[in-house]
Structure formats: structure tokens, C-alpha cells
Amino acid sequence: MTPPVRITPVDDENLLEVARFLHENLNGGLSVEGWARALVPPWQTAEPTHGFCLQEDGRLVGVYAAFYSERVIGGRQRRVCNLAAWCVLDGHGAQGLRLLRALLASGADVFTDLSPSGSVVPIDLRLGFQPLDTTTDVRPNLPFWRPRVRLVRDERRIAGLLTGRDAEIFRDHAGAAAVSHVVLLVGGMPCYVMYRRVRRKRMPLFAALVHVGDAALFARGVGRLGAHLLVRGMPVLLAERRVVGGPVGFSRTVQGRPKLFRGADVEAADIDDLYSEITCVTW
Template sequence: MVGAYVAFYSQRSVAGQSENFCNLAAWCVQDAYRSHGLRLLKALLDQPGYTFTDLSPSGNVVPLNRRLKFQQLDTTATLAVNLPWPRWGSGVRIIDHQASIETYLDVRDLQIYRDHARAPAAHHLAVIKGDRCCYVMFRKDTRKGLRLFASILHVGDVELFSEVAWHVRSYLLTRFGLAVTIVENRFVSAPPMLSVPLKSPRPKMILSSRVSPSQVDYLYSELTCVPW
């Protein structure tokens, strides 16, 4: 074997319609065979009836995707420092134990959680306040050689997450040792306190005639399955 293109397949509900997704992941070809690398990509994109996503394209892949009519997702994000924050009297509980998380999630988030419970890069929280629950999925990321970053991948209740973000960020620091949270604007109703815009958010891309960039999430992909 001299080359491979890894892809993750899933069937999702988008606006009430079933949609087949092919998420492009790692693309590796030995140097002597680089001229054949595009054949791997063409074989994937020639599959009929799929929405294609590329959620972690390397620098030289981004312009190639653009030439192939991929659209770029809006990944505008903020970088927020995690600080210890007391939860006494707040009514907020945060749970990361598998058996306990399942008892609080609604049907949709329960299915997502069970599908990703063993995904190597995914970490899970149930954030509870009163009778409301927000399911949060995140991954640990390394930037500038420091594995101190939490990247949010899924938020079940944007309003509640924004309300309790201080407590979530404190938990990420004290429980997981993560000093900074990267959260895209899609996951919050307002920028978190003590945050700054991320200057160079990593690009994410889609090729589809049926699904718009705003309808894409990061589930069932290398972001949940491959730690780096």
C-alpha cells in the first residue's frame, strides 16, 4: 500500500430529511506516488448521494478544496481563559460519569452520546441547572506544543451553556487540567467573559448541493475519533 484516504461515514437527519455524509479525514500518499494522490480524492467525491465534509484540512488542501467547489464554514471563535469558579449556591451540577450522564439526556442527545461514548477524542459533560440539562462534548487540543486547550464540539442547549459557561470552564480547568477553552460563536449566544477573538480559527469545509454550511456539525468525524 502506498497511499490511503480515510473517511468517516454517517447518516444524519438534516431539516427533517435523511442525509448521507462522508467526512474526509487523513490523506497520506508516499512521496514517490504523490501524482496519484488526487485519484484517491476523486474516488471519494465520485460517490453519488453524499454530502462531503473536511473538518481538519491541512494548509495545502484548503485551496484544492476551494477549486473543487467546497464552501468554508463560519468557524469564528473566541479563546477564553479557564479560571476556578465556585459553584456553591449556583444550583449548577456538572457530571462526567457515563452511567449518570445517560439519565439526564433527552432522546436526541442520548443517541449522540451513546454513539460517541467510546470515541477516543471525545469527552462528555452533562451540565444541569434546575430541570434543564445541557450536553457538552469537547476534545483536548495541542497548540504551540501545549496540550492545554479544550475545543467545544457539541452543545445541546446554547442558552443554558452560555448561562453556565463560567462553571464549565472552571470544571475543564480543575477536572481536566485544561487552561483555555476554544468555542465557536455557533455554540454561544454571546462571547464568553474574559475571552478574545481567535485570530486564525482552523478552517472547516463542505461540498453539498443539499446541506448548507450552517447545518454542519462536528459529530461522527475525525474530530471526535482522532486525538492529536
């Protein structure tokens, strides 16, 4: 008889086992220790688990990692589940769908899927997910900027410059492994920027914006950011318009990779890339 396949939460007890499974079967570029650190978010959350896994005869055959957070969305406190790394061994695809169903039944109010593979997108759409507009401006990073724009990257100084929502976002993501933080001082006014290094065609030469605190200040300070990124080996900036708040000058426009969400009384404008695998998992 075929051994039964059971579904269990990803928790602190099996975290290293899950990390090893993802290292060996999904992304070997991230170490086992790196996976284990990435799966535990730096922000506070009431959810003690990190997704679900499939076990057959005592061994892992599938994992769907998730990041949970409690956020104000659409004017209401919501429990958010970000669907992250989904990996199922060959021959267990049908069982793998149980992982997705378990996450969707976990009690969250809002779900995001911000890095789905091409085969996952149609599954999401059939389950009621809606696509986000990922129109992206691609801008070369050049060694020129306005002299009145300064850039701060020391995290202690950043913490002292930010207030309100940006200060909260920075505190929650300061320990996130996949993002970097800077503040652009434009005429003395701070604009908080979070970005991550990304690969395109296996080349880690791109910086993708994850959060921009002030669209108007960013438009004036983007050149200084570009110079900062250039000397760090990222000659190209990827700026999704929904993140930046509009088009970016001196760029060309492309359609970004799919991102989707699902939730009652939630609009696309309410969804961002924060509190997710975008900020925690490098690839």
C-alpha cells in the same frame, strides 16, 4: 517498468496495515492500535469501509481515511462522508489525488473536511467546497462558578439525563476516543457538552467544544465547565460560535482553523463537527 498503482477500499482486512502506515507516516503519537480503533466509528453506519488506499507492488503508498454516517440534514436523510486523514508518500502526490476523487465518487450526499492542512484547502475550494465560519472565542478557565450549576461526568448518569437528539448523539459517541462528555445542570436543567483536548504550538492545554446541547444554559454554566477543565490540565477553552450558538463572555475572539463542506441543498448551518475524525482521532 514502473509498477501500477491501484486503489482499494480500507476495510477490516487491511485495517491494521493502514493503521501502521498512518502511525509511521502521519502521526506517530497515536499508536498502531490507536489508529485501528479510531478508524472504526462507534456509531452505526451502512458503509463497511473506512476510505481508500493506494498500493504499489504490494505495499501501501497512500491512504485517505473517511468516516461515514447517515444523518438528517436539511430535513432529509443524507449519507455523509467526512474526509479525515490524507497521507501520501513522497513521489506519489499525483496518484494521491485519485484517493480524493474516489471518495467524492463514493455516493455520499454531503462531504465535510474539518481538519484540512493548508495545502488541502485550495484543492477543496476548487472542487466546490464551501468554508464554514470558524470564528472562535478563547476563554480562560478559572476555578469559579455559580453555586447553582452542577456538573455530571459519570456516563451512566449522563445517559439518564439526556433525551431526544442529545440522547442519540451521546449514544453514538460514547465510545469515541477523542472526546469527553459532561452534563451541566443549570437550575436543574441539563445541558449536554462534548469537548476534546487539543494542542496549539504542541501544547495540549486547550479544550475545544465539539457539541453544546443548549446555548442559553451553556452561557450560564460555562464557568463550571471551565473549573472542571482547569483541574484536568486545560486552562483555555476554545468555543467556536457556530458550536456554542453565539459569543462567549470574558473571552477574546480569533479566527479558527479552516473547515469546509460540500453538498447540494445544504447550508453551513446544517454542518457540525459530529460523526467525524474530530470525535474519533486524537492529535
